[in-house]
Amino acid sequence: MQATVLYGPHDVRVEDRPEPTIEEPTDAIISLPVTCICGSDLWPYRGISVFPAATPMGHEYCGIVEEVGRGVTSLRRGQFVIGSFFASDNTCPHCHHGYQSSCQHATPVGGAQAPRLRVPLADGTLVATRDLPDADHIPSMLALSDVMGTGWFAADAANVKPGATVVVVGDGAVGLLGVLSAKQMGAERIIAMSRHESRQRLGREFGATDIVTERGDEGVERIKQLTNGVGADSVLECVGTQESMMQAIKSTRPGGYVGYVGVPHGVSLDGHQLFFSHVHLHGGPAPVRRYLSQLIDLVFKGKINPGKVFDLVLPLDRVAEGYRAMDERRAIKTLLRP
Amino acid sequence: MQATVLYGPHDVRVEDRPEPTIEEPTDAIISLPVTCICGSDLWPYRGISVFPAATPMGHEYCGIVEEVGRGVTSLRRGQFVIGSFFASDNTCPHCHHGYQSSCQHATPVGGAQAPRLRVPLADGTLVATRDLPDADHIPSMLALSDVMGTGWFAADAANVKPGATVVVVGDGAVGLLGVLSAKQMGAERIIAMSRHESRQRLGREFGATDIVTERGDEGVERIKQLTNGVGADSVLECVGTQESMMQAIKSTRPGGYVGYVGVPHGVSLDGHQLFFSHVHLHGGPAPVRRYLSQLIDLVFKGKINPGKVFDLVLPLDRVAEGYRAMDERRAIKTLLRP
Numbered sequence: 001m002q003a004t005v006l007y008g009p010h011d012v013r014v015e016d017r018p019e020p021t022i023e024e025p026t027d028a029i030i031s032l033p034v035t036c037i038c039g040s041d042l043w044p045y046r047g048i049s050v051f052p053a054a055t056p057m058g059h060e061y062c063g064i065v066e067e068v069g070r071g072v073t074s075l076r077r078g079q080f081v082i083g084s085f086f087a088s089d090n091t092c093p094h095c096h097h098g099y100q101s102s103c104q105h106a107t108p109v110g111g112a113q114a115p116r117l118r119v120p121l122a123d124g125t126l127v128a129t130r131d132l133p134d135a136d137h138i139p140s141m142l143a144l145s146d147v148m149g150t151g152w153f154a155a156d157a158a159n160v161k162p163g164a165t166v167v168v169v170g171d172g173a174v175g176l177l178g179v180l181s182a183k184q185m186g187a188e189r190i191i192a193m194s195r196h197e198s199r200q201r202l203g204r205e206f207g208a209t210d211i212v213t214e215r216g217d218e219g220v221e222r223i224k225q226l227t228n229g230v231g232a233d234s235v236l237e238c239v240g241t242q243e244s245m246m247q248a249i250k251s252t253r254p255g256g257y258v259g260y261v262g263v264p265h266g267v268s269l270d271g272h273q274l275f276f277s278h279v280h281l282h283g284g285p286a287p288v289r290r291y292l293s294q295l296i297d298l299v300f301k302g303k304i305n306p307g308k309v310f311d312l313v314l315p316l317d318r319v320a321e322g323y324r325a326m327d328e329r330r331a332i333k334t335l336l337r338p
Numbered sequence: 339m340q341a342t343v344l345y346g347p348h349d350v351r352v353e354d355r356p357e358p359t360i361e362e363p364t365d366a367i368i369s370l371p372v373t374c375i376c377g378s379d380l381w382p383y384r385g386i387s388v389f390p391a392a393t394p395m396g397h398e399y400c401g402i403v404e405e406v407g408r409g410v411t412s413l414r415r416g417q418f419v420i421g422s423f424f425a426s427d428n429t430c431p432h433c434h435h436g437y438q439s440s441c442q443h444a445t446p447v448g449g450a451q452a453p454r455l456r457v458p459l460a461d462g463t464l465v466a467t468r469d470l471p472d473a474d475h476i477p478s479m480l481a482l483s484d485v486m487g488t489g490w491f492a493a494d495a496a497n498v499k500p501g502a503t504v505v506v507v508g509d510g511a512v513g514l515l516g517v518l519s520a521k522q523m524g525a526e527r528i529i530a531m532s533r534h535e536s537r538q539r540l541g542r543e544f545g546a547t548d549i550v551t552e553r554g555d556e557g558v559e560r561i562k563q564l565t566n567g568v569g570a571d572s573v574l575e576c577v578g579t580q581e582s583m584m585q586a587i588k589s590t591r592p593g594g595y596v597g598y599v600g601v602p603h604g605v606s607l608d609g610h611q612l613f614f615s616h617v618h619l620h621g622g623p624a625p626v627r628r629y630l631s632q633l634i635d636l637v638f639k640g641k642i643n644p645g646k647v648f649d650l651v652l653p654l655d656r657v658a659e660g661y662r663a664m665d666e667r668r669a670i671k672t673l674l675r676p
Contacts, residue, residue, distance in 0.1 A: 093566075093568045094568070094591065094592045094593065097591065097592070097593045097594075098593060099592040099593040099616050101616075102592030102593070102614075102616045228431075229442075230431045230432070240609075242609075245609060253431070253432065253435070254432045254435070254437040254440030254622075255432065255435045255436060255437040255440070255625075256435075260613070263610075263613065264609030264610045264612070264613050265609075265610075266609075267608075267609025267610070268606055268607065268608060268609060269606065269607040269609060269612070270606060271578075271580075271583060271602030271603075271604075271605025271606060271607060272601075272602045272603075272605070274602070274607070274619075275598070275601065275621060275622050275623070276440075276622060276623065277622070278437055278439075278440045278622040278623075279620075280618065280619070280620040281612075281618070281619040281620070282617075282618040282619070283613060284592075284613050284614060284615070284616040285613070285614065285616075287593075
C-alpha cells in the first residue's frame with residue numbers, strides 16, 4: 001500500500017509499504033476512509049523532536065474493521081470504529097481511573113497516514129459506533145481520535161463549568177476545538193488568543209466571545225483587563241512552549257485551573273512562581289478513550305462538528321503539500337484521502 | 339513589650355518593642371496567651387531566604403480581642419479569635435473563591451512572637467469562637483492559624499477522598515497535620531515518609547498506616563511497591579525542595595493529585611516530565627481563612643488535636659532555644675508563653 005514516511009526534517013514521502021497484518025491476537029486491522037496530519041507531527045517534521053529514520057507517520061484514525069485477531073472479542077468485521085493515538089487495554093488501574101493514555105500497557109499507534117492500519121489492544125482501544133456514519137460525519141469522527149478528544153480533555157482538565165470565564169491559548173486545531181469544548185461545557189465567556197483571521201473566524205463560530213491578539217505579558221494584561229483584574233476561571237494551554245505556558249498560568253485567577261495539552265518543548269516551571277500563582281495545573285497526553293462514546297454521541301446528534309477544522313483536503317499522495325501548508329500555517333489541519 | 343526580632347542568620351533575640359496600636363480603622367489588637375515558631379521561620383533563620391534587618395518574627399496567632407478600630411463591625415473586646423498569616427478582606431473575588439491568601443488586599447501578618455499583635459483587616463481576617471476555649475484547647479486553636487490549616491489545605495489540594503491511598507512527604511508539623519487531615523477526610527491508607535522515630539510515632543497517632551524511611555527515587559520505588567505498582571491517589575508535599583517535590587510527583591498515580599504547601603526553594607519543574615506524569619498539581623500559601631470555622635468546630639468537638647505537634651514549651655524570653663531546637667530537628671514545633 002502507499003503510505004506516509006518521514007525521512008528527515010521537511011522530507012516526508014508517500015511510498016510503497018507492506019500491508020499491515022495481525023501480529024498479536026489482540027490486534028485489529030482497519031481500513032481508513034480518510035486520515036489526517038496532526039499539529040504534533042510538525043515537531044519531528046521541523047526537526048525539533050528527534051525520531052527514528054524512516055518513521056511511518058500518522059496517529060489519528062477511524063474506519064472499518066477488516067480483520068481481528070483471535071483474541072479480540074468485542075469487535076467484528078464491518079464495524080465503524082474510532083481509537084486514540086495510544087492503544088490501551090482499558091482494564092488496568094490507570095485505565096479504570098480514566099487515564100488510558102497512561103495505560104500500564106499503553107502502545108503508541110503509528111502509520112495511520114495510509115489506507116490501512118494495525119491497531120494493537122483492539123478491544124480496549126477501539127470504540128464502535130452504533131451505526132455507520134454518513135460521509136459528511138466522517139471528518140468529525142476522525143477529529144475525535146485526537147484533536148477533538150485533546151481539546152475536550154484540555155477543557156475538562158481546566159475544570160470548565162457552566163458560567164465560567166475561559167481563556168484558550170493557541171489557535172491550532174486543538175485550541176479551536178478547546179473553544180468548542182468549553183462552549184459545550186457551558187462556559188459563558190470564551191476568550192480565544194489568536195492573531196490569525198481565519199482561525200479567529202472559526203473560533204467565533206465554535207463559541208469564542210472575545211479575541212485577544214496580544215501575546216506574552218501583554219496578552220496577560222489584556223486578559224486581566226477583560227476580567228476586571230481577576231483573571232480567568234479556566235485556561236486551556238494548547239501550544240506547549242514556555243511563553244504559552246506562562247501566558248496560561250498568569251491569565252488564571254488564584255484558585256483557577258490550567259488544562260495543558262500542548263506537548264511541552266523546553267518548558268520549565270519555576271516552583272516559587274507556580275506556588276504563589278495558586279493555580280491548579282493538570283494535563284498531559286489526552287486520555288481520548290475516556291471521552292469517545294460521549295463525543296461520538298454528540299457528533300451523531302449534530303451538537304458538535306469538529307470536522308470543520310479540516311480546511312485543506314488532499315489525496316494521500318500529496319501529503320507533503322499538506323505538511324507544508326500546516327508548517328507555514330496556511331492550513332489549520334489537513335484531511336487526506338487514501 | 340518583650341518581642342522576638344531576627345537580626346541575622348541564627349541571631350534571634352527578645353527585646354523591648356513598642357506596643358502595637360490601631361493604625362488603620364480596620365485593625366484589631368489582640369493579646370496572645372501563647373504563640374509559636376513556624377517551620378517557615380527557619381528559612382530566614384538559616385539565612386536561606388533574605389529578610390529586612392531586625393525583622394519582628396511570628397505569624398501564627400490566636401487570642402483575646404483587646405481593641406478594635408472604628409471600622410471594625412463584627413468583633414468586640416473580649417472575644418477569642420484566630421486568624422491566618424495573611425490578613426484578607428474576605429470580600430474580594432479571590433476571597434469569594436476561597437483563596438484568601440491571594441486576597442486582592444492580602445497583607446502579611448508579622449510580629450506574633452510577642453504578647454500582643456496588631457491584625458489588619460480584622461473583620462475579614464479573624465474568626466471568633468462561640469465560647470472561650472479551655473486552656474487545654476488553646477494550643478490546638480493556635481495550630482489552626484497556620485500548620486493545621488496548611489496541612490488541611492495540602493490534603494484538600496491533593497483531593498483526599500474517603501478510601502484513598504495517601505502519601506505524605508515531609509514529617510514536620512505541617513506534614514504530620516497533613517496525616518491528621520487525610521485521616522479526617524477518610525483516607526484508608528496513609529503512608530508517611532519519615533526517618534525520625536518521634537515523628538513517626540506522632541504520625542501513627544494521627545493516622546499513618548505505613549511509614550517509609552527511604553527518600554528520593556528509592557522512596558518512590560517503595561511507594562510503588564506498597565501500591566501494587568500503581569502509585570498513590572493523593573500526595574501531600576510538605577517540604578518545598580526539588581527532591582521532595584519530585585518524590586511527590588513520582589509517587590502519584592497518573593490522574594492522581596499532588597497538593598504542595600512547602601514553600602518552594604530552588605524548585606524547577608520540567609514541563610515534559612510533568613506532562614507525562616499525568617498528575618494534578620495544586621498548592622500555594624494555604625487559604626487558612628477558608629477552613630477556620632470548620633476546624634475550630636472540630637477542635638471544640640475533640641475530633642482533632644493538632645496542638646500535639648508542640649513538643650517543646652518555653653517562655654518567650656527563651657525563644658532562641660526554641661529556634662535552635664527546631665533548627666536541629668530536636669523539636670517538631672515550639673510553643674512560646676509570652
